[in-house]
Amino acid sequence: MKLKKYLLLLLLPLFFFAGCKSDIEKISKNLNTYTMNIVYNDDHTLDVEQTLEYTNRTEDSLNNLKLHLYPRSFRKDSKVSVVSTLNHNKCYYNGQSFGDLEISKLLVNDVETKITINGNDDDILDVQFQDNLTPNEKVKIAITYKVTLPNINHRFGYGEDTINLGNFYPIACMYEDGDFVIDSYHYNGDPFYSEVANYNVTLTSNSNLKIASTGEITNQTSQENTTTYNIHAKAVRDFAIVLSDKFNIVSANVNKTKVNYYYYKNQYPQENLQTSIDCLTTFNELFGEYPYSTLNVVESNFVHGGMEYPNLVLISDAVDIQSDFTNVIVHEIAHQWWYGIVGNNEVQYGWLDEGLTEYSTLLFYDNNPSYNVDTKELIKNTNNSFSTFVDVYTKVFGKADTTMNRKLNEYNNESEYVYIAYVKGMLLFDSLREVLGNDKFIACLQTYFNDNKFGIATPSTLINSFEKSSKSDLNALFESWINGKVQIIATN
Numbered sequence: 182m183k184l185k186k187y188l189l190l191l192l193l194p195l196f197f198f199a200g201c202k203s204d205i206e207k208i209s210k211n212l213n214t215y216t217m218n219i220v221y222n223d224d225h226t227l228d229v230e231q232t233l234e235y236t237n238r239t240e241d242s243l244n245n246l247k248l249h250l251y252p253r254s255f256r257k258d259s260k261v262s263v264v265s266t267l268n269h270n271k272c273y274y275n276g277q278s279f280g281d282l283e284i285s286k287l288l289v290n291d292v293e294t295k296i297t298i299n300g301n302d303d304d305i306l307d308v309q310f311q312d313n314l315t316p317n318e319k320v321k322i323a324i325t326y327k328v329t330l331p332n333i334n335h336r337f338g339y340g341e342d343t344i345n346l347g348n349f350y351p352i353a354c355m356y357e358d359g360d361f362v363i364d365s366y367h368y369n370g371d372p373f374y375s376e377v378a379n380y381n382v383t384l385t386s387n388s389n390l391k392i393a394s395t396g397e398i399t400n401q402t403s404q405e406n407t408t409t410y411n412i413h414a415k416a417v418r419d420f421a422i423v424l425s426d427k428f429n430i431v432s433a434n435v436n437k438t439k440v441n442y443y444y445y446k447n448q449y450p451q452e453n454l455q456t457s458i459d460c461l462t463t464f465n466e467l468f469g470e471y472p473y474s475t476l477n478v479v480e481s482n483f484v485h486g487g488m489e490y491p492n493l494v495l496i497s498d499a500v501d502i503q504s505d506f507t508n509v510i511v512h513e514i515a516h517q518w519w520y521g522i523v524g525n526n527e528v529q530y531g532w533l534d535e536g537l538t539e540y541s542t543l544l545f546y547d548n549n550p551s552y553n554v555d556t557k558e559l560i561k562n563t564n565n566s567f568s569t570f571v572d573v574y575t576k577v578f579g580k581a582d583t584t585m586n587r588k589l590n591e592y593n594n595e596s597e598y599v600y601i602a603y604v605k606g607m608l609l610f611d612s613l614r615e616v617l618g619n620d621k622f623i624a625c626l627q628t629y630f631n632d633n634k635f636g637i638a639t640p641s642t643l644i645n646s647f648e649k650s651s652k653s654d655l656n657a658l659f660e661s662w663i664n665g666k667v668q669i670i671a672t673n
Contacts, residue, residue: 209415214379221386227328242313247361248306248351254366255280260302265368272333272484280331288323301365340482346422364528369589369598374526380420382412391428393477395420395492417491435461443479446498460514468518469630489516515541523633532585536606568671570600583665609662625650
């Protein structure tokens with residue numbers, strides 16, 4: 182997620198390989214599959230019938246499976262806040278509004294099963310199995326549910342111009358160290374963690390609504406006032422949809438990928454489409470090939486600068502300076518590599534994708550001088566901004582915690598999260614590039630991408646990839662940054 186607008190409101194502004202597409206076909210044969218039949222109603226609700234074909238890929242026999250129910254964090258009696266106090270009024274521009282996800286029926290292998298909801302905030306569907314699911318054994322879970330969308334400028338909800346369906350469906354929790362990871366929603370960052378899966382989705386909505394989504398629309402049919410879309414996505418980390426009756430669309434092709442720019446307010450559609458094309462071309466060359474057939478860049482009602490989903494990025498219509506709008510596009514498209522193809526636990530290691538994505542934005546400008554961004558000045562300003570953050574926090578709180586491996590709920594506020602995950606993360610990668618030199622650094626990123634594509638990366642795997650590629654011992658350098666030992670001094 183691009184948080185440039187955060188920084189404007191906080192302390193200081195912040196200023197290769199072949200065969201990838203065939204990898205999609207190969208890896209998709211062994212993934213879990215979500216099938217959803219969705220009806221979007223005029224009262225801003227969804228009626229959904231969902232089937233999850235799940236394979237136990239752990240080494241343990243499982244007596245249950247847990248699924249995140251993120252929309253329940255938007256309900257009236259939720260324990261968590263989905264937005265910070267700082268952004269509350271911007272999000273709830275019509276006053277407080279609530280959403281929910283209510284399950285009416287649950288079947289396990291076609292047998293109706295008790296609906297059990299638990300977790301830290303009653304936000305986890307706990308599916309109990311009659312018999313243990315042994316390693317490599319499959320199970321089919323069918324869920325019938327209704328989703329209520331809140332009136333909110335957020336990744337999940339409806340605004341004046343767009344209907345944003347992000348993180349709207351039950352999604353399987355990750356399984357680690359003998360248990361499911363059930364971290365709740367948090368207003369800091371992107372509180373998600375998931376593995377790649379296949380999606381077969383049917384969406385029926387009013388015909389006046391145009392659709393942008395993850396995956397590829399393979400068919401659409403209209404009947405009276407409704408249109409039904411058939412959407413398929415293979416080996417993607419999540420699935421999201423944006424609907425609007427105001428969308429205009431411009432498109433172009435980059436190799437085997439069709440790039441679509443959706444807009445209704447922004448006055449520079451061709452320029453934004455070209456930026457999207459330039460991003461895809463540049464990152465293909467720098468990191469590794471984008472393996473999907475579609476990339477949708479979508480102007481939307483969203484409180485922050487932007488938001489990333491597989492094949493789909495949201496760009497906030499509140500970003501009213503074109504250079505900032507361009508910057509958000511670059512950042513969010515870079516997320517297709519760092520979060521989308523190479524996944525990570527965004528709750529525990531927010532810096533791992535956000536810091537690298539911020540630095541990828543700088544790399545884009547380095548490789549596209551026509552955008553007239555002075556990246557040396559950008560790093561200088563970023564360095565000085567972080568130094569000032571540390572000084573201010575030390576004066577106010579007695580010290581500044583600059584450690585990086587913290588969960589989202591372990592940061593005191595948005596300011597601290599942004600400066601650690603984005604700002605310090607960006608400086609970490611710049612220090613690596615300075616030590617290794619540009620060519621070795623880019624080779625390390627390609628190795629990291631290759632080692633972790635379609636999988637889950639951690640700080641350890643990042644370090645391993647960099648050490649393997651550079652043939653250097655970099656652990657001490659990484660650890661000094663991650664553990665907060667590096668001193669960052671302002672420069673003139």
